[in-house]
């Protein structure tokens with residue numbers, strides 16, 4: 001065999017699996033069908049979306065809150081070419097970073113489509129049509145996901161677009177219709193809303209980000225309604241999309257069977273993503289798939305073919321970069337004979353809107369459904385000195401703890417810097433802290449993290465000091 005490990009796909013799952021394999025002394029190759037490394041997350045996902053979220057936030061603040069801070073500037077203007085160009089520069093810097101890491105770890109990279117010939121042989125077909133066969137003792141499938149499509153929504157990538165095109169627009173839409181108010185809808189709807197577009201969210205469920213704790217969706221909607229020119233159509237099922245070039249019309253039906261028609265100049269379709277295995281020729285190795293997902297053993301992430309593993313978006317579970325990374329490390333260590341562990345209950349979820357939303361553990365709805373007796377403690381950001389100083393007063397921390405033992409079961413935060421604050425909750429829960437444990441730890445003043453301490457005090461015996 002040429003390699004100990006071949007990884008197919010260079011996203012956060014794949015390239016991290018390759019680095020950990022190499023660190024453990026295994027001869028490793030990484031195959032990527034595109035000319036750049038980093039996968040969805042780096043090229044058309046996490047990083048470019050955050051670059052545009054940051055740019056649009058600066059524009060929004062310059063337009064709306066600088067004056068109140070006593071900073072007078074002429075009305076700011078948008079230079080879309082520069083904004084998109086800066087985003088591309090950020091992505092390029094990170095692409096180069098991953099290429100450097102591959103060289104540093106002596107990982108051989110191949111640019112081309114990887115497909116199974118048999119369980120130990122992968123054919124790499126390059127852009128010029130030439131191909132070569134590689135052999136390995138172990139193969140890790142990390143081929144990620146693609147946006148879900150609906151047959152009656154004709155995505156032309158110009159006016160009816162997915163997140164990939166939304167990260168590359170050359171103009172600010174006048175009216176952006178967002179189909180699906182999940183994570184992508186909330187983030188990219190925020191980008192263009194902050195830049196001045198009218199935004200209509202059409203969502204099948206009864207709230208935004210419906211898979212998170214219900215309080216989060218409600219609070220986020222309140223904030224976005226204040227901040228943006230936004231309309232919300234919840235419990236609306238899209239039934240038709242007509243694209244007339246410069247003008248697109250979306251028809252949706254609500255729970256009472258009433259029809260609404262919304263017209264805009266761009267429609268963003270973000271109704272979820274599906275695992276991607278096209279071109280892999282899984283049949284060549286006999287790897288089993290269930291509803292598009294590569295089937296894996298819960299304890300080892302092995303497929304039904306023992307030397308072939310699968311990780312990240314292409315398998316079950318949350319479609320998140322850090323979940324893919326944990327699985328990449330897990331599989332490399334498993335192949336090396338170690339016994340690693342992933343606590344899937346403690347994978348945080350973050351939505352990078354403003355205010356940010358971040359969650360870990362169980363939601364209140366999940367605890368109710370499971371019949372677990374719990375206590376809830378909440379603390380609003382508006383009672384924090386730090387939040388008042390910066391005028392970022394929207395939001396709250398909600399801590400859910402076991403009624404009998406006080407162990408923290410879930411933490412849900414909406415507010416400034418929630419994305420960074422959630423790390424404290426992950427650490428506390430990993431060590432099975434009680435709400436009172438966290439409530440008794442000193443939190444620096446004035447910081448946003450005091451809301452976590454106060455929410456834990458509230459959950460303990462309703463002892464919040466500043467509420």
Ligand code: FAD
Pocket residue numbers: 008009010011012013014031032033034038039040041042044045046047049112113114115142143144145163184276278279280311312313314318319320321322323324352
């Ligand atoms: P991917 O990143 O999808 O990588 C798979 C790679 O495999 C791709 O490069 C693909 O070209 C390659 N490939 C596929 N088939 C083959 C083949 N046969 N041969 C060779 N190569 C192949 N997650 C977060 O945690 N935080 C965020 O802020 C966040 N923001 C996001 C924003 C957007 C707009 C989107 C779309 C997603 C976002 N995500 C975010 C989700 C995150 O991008 C994914 O969970 C993550 O990229 C999954 O990693 P992966 O390694 O499984 O697959």
Ligand code: NAD
Pocket residue numbers: 179180181182183184185187202203204205209210236237238270271272273318319320349350351352
């Ligand atoms: P999602 O699952 O978060 O949201 C899709 C939304 O579309 C849901 O609320 C769903 O109810 C709604 N929907 C489905 N069909 C519909 C229909 N016919 N009409 C109206 N609404 C409909 O999916 P997404 O926003 O497309 O994101 C895909 C994946 O990418 C997610 O799994 C997410 O984890 C990941 N992602 C993560 C981040 C982050 O971590 N910050 C950012 C972007 C994307």
